[in-house]
Amino acid sequence: MQLSSAKSVVIVGAGTVGTELAGEIAAAQPDKDITLVSSDNTLFPMYPAKLGAQLKRKLERAGVNIVLGQRAENLLHLDRPYAGSVKLTDGRVISADLVFPVIGSRPNTALAQTLSGVATAPSGRIQTDKWLRPSKYPNVFIAGDIADIGDGMTIVAISRQNPWLIKTLKQALKGQAIEDLKPYVPWKKAPILLPLGPKIGNSWLFATVGDWVTRQMKGKDLFISKYRKAFGR
Ligand SMILES: Cc1cc2nc3c(=O)[nH]c(=O)nc-3n(C[C@H](O)[C@H](O)[C@H](O)COP(=O)(O)OP(=O)(O)OC[C@H]3O[C@@H](n4cnc5c(N)ncnc54)[C@H](O)[C@@H]3O)c2cc1C
Numbered sequence: 001m002q003l004s005s006a007k008s009v010v011i012v013g014a015g016t017v018g019t020e021l022a023g024e025i026a027a028a029q030p031d032k033d034i035t036l037v038s039s040d041n042t043l044f045p046m047y048p049a050k051l052g053a054q055l056k057r058k059l060e061r062a063g064v065n066i067v068l069g070q071r072a073e074n075l076l077h078l079d080r081p082y083a084g085s086v087k088l089t090d091g092r093v094i095s096a097d098l099v100f101p102v103i104g105s106r107p108n109t110a111l112a113q114t115l116s117g118v119a120t121a122p123s124g125r126i127q128t129d130k131w132l133r134p135s136k137y138p139n140v141f142i143a144g145d146i147a148d149i150g151d152g153m154t155i156v157a158i159s160r161q162n163p164w165l166i167k168t169l170k171q172a173l174k175g176q177a178i179e180d181l182k183p184y185v186p187w188k189k190a191p192i193l194l195p196l197g198p199k200i201g202n203s204w205l206f207a208t209v210g211d212w213v214t215r216q217m218k219g220k221d222l223f224i225s226k227y228r229k230a231f232g233r
Helices: 016-026 049-061 154-173 209-219 225-229
Strands: 010-011 034-039 064-067 082-087 095-102 192-196 200-204
Touching: 010 016, 016 049, 016 064, 016 192, 016 200, 034 209, 049 192, 082 192, 095 209, 192 209, 200 209, 200 225
Parallel strands: 010 034, 010 095, 034 064
Antiparallel strands: 082 095, 192 200
16 A cells, blocks of 8 residues: 555665565566665676676566665664655765665574574574584574574575485484584575566576576566465465
């Protein structure tokens, strides 16, 4: 409702959520004035340059203004969109009917924090040893967003961690010492799917791929049918 009545939108943060959001809004409501702000000088600088360059070109072609190398200095909220203005490092002020702060999420670690010996990383995630163990308890493991093991906070990370964890738990149940088992090795560079609405986008699947693959793998229905099936809905 807030979004459909907004004429101008500023998205602060060009990670996966911010970039996808800009693309989705531009595809669904092309008349809006959309600005995407990133403190980095390119989109997705941790990936080969082609990925960020192509995403930038596609977003700009869809009418999104991209502001790179600028931080927003006055975000009013970090957990919800609001009407207001964004002051950038270079002094520019961009006003918008809706400002989306998407500069990263922090996992809810409250339960894990109750374990004795747990340490929290600056990111808010829980530090683990090489076997995804966060505490002094040798048979307690964690996975997913809360685990600070070198993976991003993504389902792609979990899809690597869970099979390892299942295998490790099975071996532990057979009586093998955890330290004798193969440690978890995080993604070196995780695959990433970045649809910009239902038709276009780019992904990095060990090489940069474009619209067709991104659309087939995610953009077309954003995994909704897959999850409906998985949850029997
Ligand atoms: C807007 C958005 C879009 C995203 N899109 C993508 C994407 O396209 N691809 C991708 O790979 N990743 C994406 N992600 C990231 C992905 O959603 C997360 O990495 C993933 O959900 C993390 O899974 P998790 O199980 O670690 O945590 P969660 O999915 O957050 O699950 C944790 C669960 O634990 C429960 N919980 C917490 N504390 C307690 C407690 N004390 N007792 C009981 N239960 C508790 C919570 O209620 C929750 O159900 C996206 C994230 C966001 C926010």
